[in-house]
Amino acid sequence: MAIANKIASHISKSSWIRKMFEEGERLRQEFGVDNVHDFTLGNPDVEPPEAFRRELMTLAGQPLPGMHRYMNNAGYAETRTAVAEKLARESGLGVTADQVIMTCGAGGALNVVLKTILNPGEEVIILAPYFVEYKFYIDNHGGVPVEVWTDRTTFQLDIEAIEKALTPKTRAILICSPNNPTGVIYPEENLRQLGELVKKVHQRNGHLIYVISDEPYARIAYDGKQVPNIFPLVESSIIVTSHSKDLALPGERIGYLAANPRMDTVQQFMEGAIFSNRVLGFVNAPALMQRLVAKLQNSSVDIASYQAKRDLLCSSLSAMGFEMVMPDGAFYLFPKSPLTDDVDFVKLAQKHHILLVPGAGFGAPGFFRIAYCVDQGVIERSLPAWSSLAKEAGLRG
Numbered sequence: 001m002a003i004a005n006k007i008a009s010h011i012s013k014s015s016w017i018r019k020m021f022e023e024g025e026r027l028r029q030e031f032g033v034d035n036v037h038d039f040t041l042g043n044p045d046v047e048p049p050e051a052f053r054r055e056l057m058t059l060a061g062q063p064l065p066g067m068h069r070y071m072n073n074a075g076y077a078e079t080r081t082a083v084a085e086k087l088a089r090e091s092g093l094g095v096t097a098d099q100v101i102m103t104c105g106a107g108g109a110l111n112v113v114l115k116t117i118l119n120p121g122e123e124v125i126i127l128a129p130y131f132v133e134y135k136f137y138i139d140n141h142g143g144v145p146v147e148v149w150t151d152r153t154t155f156q157l158d159i160e161a162i163e164k165a166l167t168p169k170t171r172a173i174l175i176c177s178p179n180n181p182t183g184v185i186y187p188e189e190n191l192r193q194l195g196e197l198v199k200k201v202h203q204r205n206g207h208l209i210y211v212i213s214d215e216p217y218a219r220i221a222y223d224g225k226q227v228p229n230i231f232p233l234v235e236s237s238i239i240v241t242s243h244s245k246d247l248a249l250p251g252e253r254i255g256y257l258a259a260n261p262r263m264d265t266v267q268q269f270m271e272g273a274i275f276s277n278r279v280l281g282f283v284n285a286p287a288l289m290q291r292l293v294a295k296l297q298n299s300s301v302d303i304a305s306y307q308a309k310r311d312l313l314c315s316s317l318s319a320m321g322f323e324m325v326m327p328d329g330a331f332y333l334f335p336k337s338p339l340t341d342d343v344d345f346v347k348l349a350q351k352h353h354i355l356l357v358p359g360a361g362f363g364a365p366g367f368f369r370i371a372y373c374v375d376q377g378v379i380e381r382s383l384p385a386w387s388s389l390a391k392e393a394g395l396r397g
């Protein structure tokens, strides 16, 4: 084989979204774009905020000397300060630029963190349903993913189950709120309990367990809900995030990681993470984007339009008989599959020209994911197809 066995095996295990994409292309060619309802990809359909374009034009019109050169591997001080000020405001803690590294998206940040903290064979707890790339990122750095389910009806943290899964090899717990794929936000009280759990283990035997909070959807929250800042709640926490979703810039690869200033070992962690950012080949986050996002730390895309899409889909699908947890944020729905086998259900949906991802792709068979970061017209046009799909799957329709 021309490629490593492990990569070939990972490709075959992660091919759901790719398979759906290929099937979508085939259906689009055969039936036309407007007759295929594609809910597979978490690629924002909205444009970045107007302020982004304005700043981009200003920067292009008045270029700064040396603005395309290498910089400190952690990123520009100006950008890290803007991020730190925002985190300090949200957490009430003295976060400084020294605790922030600009990264190539949340994906880049996760790889930097995992490379920095993992010794071979150490375990990272991931919470099902989870973002499937987590497993591959953990494997990139010699770690072992350990799957623990969230509560199967609410998708909220199951602290007891997490506690049971801890071993002397546990190095980190990876959480995501607002969650991909379920859209739930973990409330402050549950995050505090998680913080108390890892603190108890640390006090008992000096075993440091990091809580990595992956939060690229933190600014996409509905009904006035706030996503609690993790720093005051979990001492050993690291935030990883990006502007892929909140500023609709996924192609620009810009995000950051930030370490809790209350961690005793924060300085050593940051030294390690800056080194990892360099030797993973990222070197630094894209220079131009760093300049721009420094000015956009309090901006976001139009959240109301995502909320309107959530409301339309949730009310329409519930009326047809689909069961789901109402998401508090992000732009995904994760309903129960009406057929026992979620893969069979997704195949049936294809017959109705609706493209979905089975829950099995998120470590959660029995469910399916709808990404509703699509034009409102796509949702409206898809409703008759959803209705006939529901009927064929034994629901009201």
Ligand SMILES: Cc1ncc(COP(=O)(O)O)c(C=O)c1O
Pocket: 042, 104, 105, 106, 107, 108, 131, 176, 179, 180, 214, 216, 241, 242, 243, 244, 250, 255
């Ligand atoms: C939960 C979660 N984490 C991380 C990422 C990676 O995002 P990016 O690397 O574009 O910031 C995504 C992208 O969809 C995601 O859904």
